Amino acid sequence: MRAALVHVVRAAGARHSVVVGLSVAILLDTTCQLLWKTAALRLPESLSTAALFGWLAHSALAWALVCVFALQLINWLWVLERSRLSTVQPLTALSYVTVVLSSFLLFDERLDAARLLGIFFVLLGVGLVSVDTLRYRSAK
Numbered sequence: 001m002r003a004a005l006v007h008v009v010r011a012a013g014a015r016h017s018v019v020v021g022l023s024v025a026i027l028l029d030t031t032c033q034l035l036w037k038t039a040a041l042r043l044p045e046s047l048s049t050a051a052l053f054g055w056l057a058h059s060a061l062a063w064a065l066v067c068v069f070a071l072q073l074i075n076w077l078w079v080l081e082r083s084r085l086s087t088v089q090p091l092t093a094l095s096y097v098t099v100v101l102s103s104f105l106l107f108d109e110r111l112d113a114a115r116l117l118g119i120f121f122v123l124l125g126v127g128l129v130s131v132d133t134l135r136y137r138s139a140k
Helices: 002-041 049-058 060-082 085-091 094-107 113-139
Strands: none
Touching: 002 060, 002 085, 002 094, 049 060, 060 085, 085 113, 094 113
């Protein structure tokens, strides 16, 4: 009985850590997209190769983006080590929602009915994937 209880507690802890890892993945992906947009707004007038590489080499924003990409890679490998790709990758679609909402708040981008409907469908799709995942786990 004690071994079964320990197994249940470990499984719950593993699921919790994957949820945290997925949340971090969504946060890092959103951050990357916002940094990309900010970088695009700050590009030099001349987009020659030399000017672009010079800007990239000396831009704190560019280096921040590189660091966030590295963190994203490490986190994603950690999540994939602990879960099924077919389950966790679709859940990262939630970053579509966070990017749209963040763009609205930070860059004054549109948030019209079509985008809200799109957000609804993303959430619906993520919900369907999650229900399928729960069904798969309970059948085991």
